[in-house]
């Protein structure tokens with residue numbers, strides 16, 4: 229069965245300049261947000277990051293939409309070699325800093341985007357993509373800490389004030405789940421190899 233829509237819609241209004249930062253596959257869910265900010269009359273600057281050229285997605289679509297586009301890759305195979313936080317910092321330092329930053333990508337990227345914008349007091353929204361199991365706030369699988377309070381990404385999110393999110397805690401629990409998954413897989417393998425004997 230499919231249940232939905234769950235969670236809360238992105239809050240979009242005319243604010244001026246909005247910087248949208250997408251890392252890896254986070255660029256895909258960023259695309260409708262860029263579209264909505266454009267439709268609301270905002271100037272949208274997009275910063276996209278990927279490990280290399282082959283992992284860059286939605287480049288043409290973003291180029292068509294964005295008022296300015298920065299492409300950053302770890303190896304310099306496309307755009308500029310470096311991290312998404314480099315152009316982000318420059319934009320925050322500029323004469324007219326962005327009214328808002330939206331970041332979607334790996335937690336480590338969102339953490340560093342939040343750390344980059346914080347000293348400039350640029351409001352920053354992180355769209356979190358934690359593990360979700362029931363999607364109703366019952367299982368606790370997507371629990372995170374925001375400003376010292378427990379929140380559930382599925383019902384309270386997925387967007388949160390990035391300056392308040394405990395990204396380290398979120399990364400610790402996703403590492404824990406990955407480990408549990410790995411153990412589960414290993415156990416499955418063990419069972420399979422016993423059966424085949």
Ligand code: FES
Pocket residue numbers: 359360361362363364365366367368369370371380381382383
């Ligand atoms: Fe279960 Fe959010 S997915 S509480």
